[in-house]
Amino acid sequence: MGKTGHPGRRRTLSEQDILDAALALLAEGGADAVTIRGIAARVGVAPNAVYTYFPDKAAVVRGLAEHLLGRVNHDRFTDPSQSWRDRIRAFALELRAELLAHPGSVHLMLSHPPDGPHTQAVRETLLAILADAGLGRAAADASYLINTHLLGSVAFEIAAPPDDPEARTTRFRWAVDRLLDGLAAHVATVRVERSAPR
Amino acid sequence: MGKTGHPGRRRTLSEQDILDAALALLAEGGADAVTIRGIAARVGVAPNAVYTYFPDKAAVVRGLAEHLLGRVNHDRFTDPSQSWRDRIRAFALELRAELLAHPGSVHLMLSHPPDGPHTQAVRETLLAILADAGLGRAAADASYLINTHLLGSVAFEIAAPPDDPEARTTRFRWAVDRLLDGLAAHVATVRVERSAPR
DNA sequence: ACCTGAACACCGTTCAAGT
DNA sequence: ACCTGAACACCGTTCAAGT
Numbered sequence: 346m347g348k349t350g351h352p353g354r355r356r357t358l359s360e361q362d363i364l365d366a367a368l369a370l371l372a373e374g375g376a377d378a379v380t381i382r383g384i385a386a387r388v389g390v391a392p393n394a395v396y397t398y399f400p401d402k403a404a405v406v407r408g409l410a411e412h413l414l415g416r417v418n419h420d421r422f423t424d425p426s427q428s429w430r431d432r433i434r435a436f437a438l439e440l441r442a443e444l445l446a447h448p449g450s451v452h453l454m455l456s457h458p459p460d461g462p463h464t465q466a467v468r469e470t471l472l473a474i475l476a477d478a479g480l481g482r483a484a485a486d487a488s489y490l491i492n493t494h495l496l497g498s499v500a501f502e503i504a505a506p507p508d509d510p511e512a513r514t515t516r517f518r519w520a521v522d523r524l525l526d527g528l529a530a531h532v533a534t535v536r537v538e539r540s541a542p543r
Numbered sequence: 544m545g546k547t548g549h550p551g552r553r554r555t556l557s558e559q560d561i562l563d564a565a566l567a568l569l570a571e572g573g574a575d576a577v578t579i580r581g582i583a584a585r586v587g588v589a590p591n592a593v594y595t596y597f598p599d600k601a602a603v604v605r606g607l608a609e610h611l612l613g614r615v616n617h618d619r620f621t622d623p624s625q626s627w628r629d630r631i632r633a634f635a636l637e638l639r640a641e642l643l644a645h646p647g648s649v650h651l652m653l654s655h656p657p658d659g660p661h662t663q664a665v666r667e668t669l670l671a672i673l674a675d676a677g678l679g680r681a682a683a684d685a686s687y688l689i690n691t692h693l694l695g696s697v698a699f700e701i702a703a704p705p706d707d708p709e710a711r712t713t714r715f716r717w718a719v720d721r722l723l724d725g726l727a728a729h730v731a732t733v734r735v736e737r738s739a740p741r
Numbered sequence: 742a743c744c745t746g747a748a749c750a751c752c753g754t755t756c757a758a759g760t
Numbered sequence: 761a762c763c764t765g766a767a768c769a770c771c772g773t774t775c776a777a778g779t
Contacts, residue, residue, distance in 0.1 A: 356762075381753060391764050393754075402753065452654060455698045483717075489699075490692075490718040497695020500653045501687075519681075520688040527725030554743075579772060589745050591773075600772065 360398050360408065362388050367409045368447070376449030379406065403457050410459035413450055417443060419470045429478035430525050436471060437495055437521050444499045451500045468492075479532045487528055494524060558596050558606065560586050565607045566645070574647030577604065601655050608657035611648055615641060617668045627676035628723050634669060635693055635719050642697045649698045666690075677730045685726055692722060 366387040370378045381402055385392040399405045422436045444451050471491065475484040498520065502513055564585040568576045579600055583590040597603045620634045642648050669689065673682040696718065700711055 358762095380751090382751085392752095393756095393765090394763055396754075397762055452650070455653065455702055456650060458699075458702045486714055486717050487721070489714060490721055493695040493699055493718065494688075494692050495695070497691040497693070497698065500695065500698070501656075501691055504653055504656045516684055516687060519684050520691065523685070523688060523725035523729060524721065525725070526728040527721035527723070530724040530728065531721060556743090578770090580770085590771095591746090591775095592744055594773075595743055 358388055358390065358394075358398065363395060363398055363405065364408050364412050367405060368412065371409065371447055371449050371453075376452045379409070379449070379453070381405070406453050406457045407459045407461065410450065410454045410457065411461040411463045413443060413447060414459065414461075414467050415463040417467060419466065422470055422474060425477070429474050430529070432474050433471075433478075433491065433525060434518070434521055436474065437491065438518070440467075440495055441499055441517060444495075445502065448503050451496055451503060455496060455500065475528075478528065479535060480528065481535050483531060483535065487531075490528075491524065494520065556586055556588065556592075556596065561593060561596055561603065562606050562610050565603060566610065569607065569645055569647050569651075574650045577607070577647070577651070579603070604651050604655045605657045605659065608648065608652045608655065609659040609661050611641060611645060612657065612659075612665050613661040615665060617664065620668055620672060623675070627672050628727070630672050631669075631676075631689065631723060632716070632719055634672065635689065636716070638665075638693055639697055639715060642693075643700065646701050649694055649701060653694060653698065673726075676726065677733060678726065679733050681729060681733065685729075688726075689722065692718065 363384055366384045367379050369387065370380070370383050381395050382392045384405070385395050395405070399408065417439055421439070422432045424432070427435075444454075468488065471488050472484050475487045478484075480487050498517055502517075561582055564582045565577050567585065568578070568581050579593050580590045582603070583593050593603070597606065615637055619637070620630045622630070625633075642652075666686065669686050670682050673685045676682075678685050696715060700715075
């Protein structure tokens with residue numbers, strides 16, 4: 346199906362092959378190792394052949410970030426039997442773990458902000474939780490606050506000298522709890538406004 | 544004074560000349576434009592001559608970040624006549640403005656975390672305010688929370704498409720206020736522990 | 742000590758050409 | 761349509777040599 350064009354054409358590669366190679370390079374050598382030439386060498390092709398699948402390096406990097414965000418399981422955060430605080434805590438910890446597992450991914454996302462379907466799915470999951478929490482119109486700002494803290498936090502952790510990883514997790518949880526306290530205080534404000542609109 | 548060594552030597556450059564050139568390149572072309580060869584060309588010297596003043600590019604970049612942090616005026620944040628909330632708000636807004644004025648500086652700091660005297664001065668100013676706020680042992684974690692949010696926030700703002708700058712400032716202030724609410728709630732907790740130690 | 746010229750080992754990207 | 765070889769315009773860094 347689809348318009349495969351002429352049938353006699355070679356398509357030795359797929360976009361996924363390229364993203365897999367990029368992911369492997371990211372895992373082995375960090376963000377600096379994610380290189381068009383390195384990807385090409387890893388999939389056994391000339392460097393410029395990569396440009397058949399992606400228009401430029403930025404597109405490859407966005408695809409890579411998308412691929413990473415596609416690995417998060419949303420179901421655990423939409424379960425309404427848990428409190429919104431617990432759900433956001435779990436959400437933040439899961440994404441942090443995913444980003445920490447791929448050092449350099451944060452720098453890639455900060456320099457080339459992704460905006461594909463997986464990215465939007467993650468954004469909407471977070472927005473749904475915040476709406477459940479009762480943040481109303483401020484849900485978007487709260488989402489921005491959490492994303493911002495998450496990326497900044499992981500970027501710092503990767504750049505900083507490797508001290509005790511358990512202490513870093515504790516520090517991250519502490520920060521998230523302060524954030525949640527701040528959001529909870531604002532929820533109370535919103536509630537007051539809503540019950541006394543004038 | 545000092546040990547200038549042999550008097551007949553040329554010293555056409557200073558470390559400051561190199562940092563000034565790097566700052567100009569950062570202002571003109573962003574983080575990617577900060578390049579050893581570009582700096583050398585701008586100060587009128589062969590590329591490898593830069594290695595006489597700095598051991599490698601990372602050192603230049605750290606020096607550049609240091610230079611930027613040296614521009615913040617600490618006095619405005621140590622004034623005890625203002626509330627700690629106002630002082631942290633001013634601190635965050637000032638640093639954000641300084642970083643936004645030099646697009647790319649955040650990426651430089653995130654990839655090469657600075658640790659010179661100006662960096663430490665900024666850190667200690669923030670710690671002092673947080674100690675004033677009554678955060679006690681949690682001051683370090685709170686400082687980390689604010690730094691993390693600040694850098695992540697600015698990185699996001701620079702990477703995102705240039706929408707209304709005033710709206711972005713409003714969003715930033717909103718986020719800082721949520722953070723302060725969260726910290727204030729924790730101050731109350733600390734106070735309770737201190738007045739009832741057993 | 743400070744600077745130069747030349748080189749090494751890389752980059753991303755483009756172009757012309759082959760199938 | 762997809763791939764190759766060759767090239768262009770860059771990087772950071774090192775080395776040997778000059779003063």
